[in-house]
Amino acid sequence: MNACYVYILKCNDGSYYIWITNDLERRIAEHQTGINTNCYTFSKRPVEFQYYEYCYDVKLVIAREKQIKTWSRKKKEALIQENWDQLKKLSECKNKTSHKYFKKK
Secondary structure, three states: OOOEEEEEEEOOOOOEEEEEEOOHHHHHHHHHHOOOOOOOOHHHOOOEEEEEEEEOOHHHHHHHHHHHHOOOHHHHHHHHOOOHHHHHHHHOOOOOOOHHHOOOO
C-alpha cells in the first residue's frame, strides 16, 4: 500500500493551495512547471512548498485535506510552522455557547 499525502503550497499571490497526492515529488514538480493549465496554481507560479503529512489510508488523507481547507489563514500558518501551542489556541471555541462560559453549579 502506498502512502498518500496532503500538502500545502504557497502561491506567488500569497494564497495557500491544499491538495492530496500519492507521489509528492512528482506533484510538486507538476505545479512548478505548470503542466496542467487548468490547475489553480498555473497562473500563481512559482509556488513554494510549505508542508505535508502522509498516511496509508486515503480516506483519512482526504478527510484531513478537507479539514485543513476550512481553517483560517492563521491556523494554516501555525500548522506550517509546526507551532502546536498556537494551533491549539486558534482551535479553541470562542462562541458564547462554549462550555467554558457556563458556570458550574
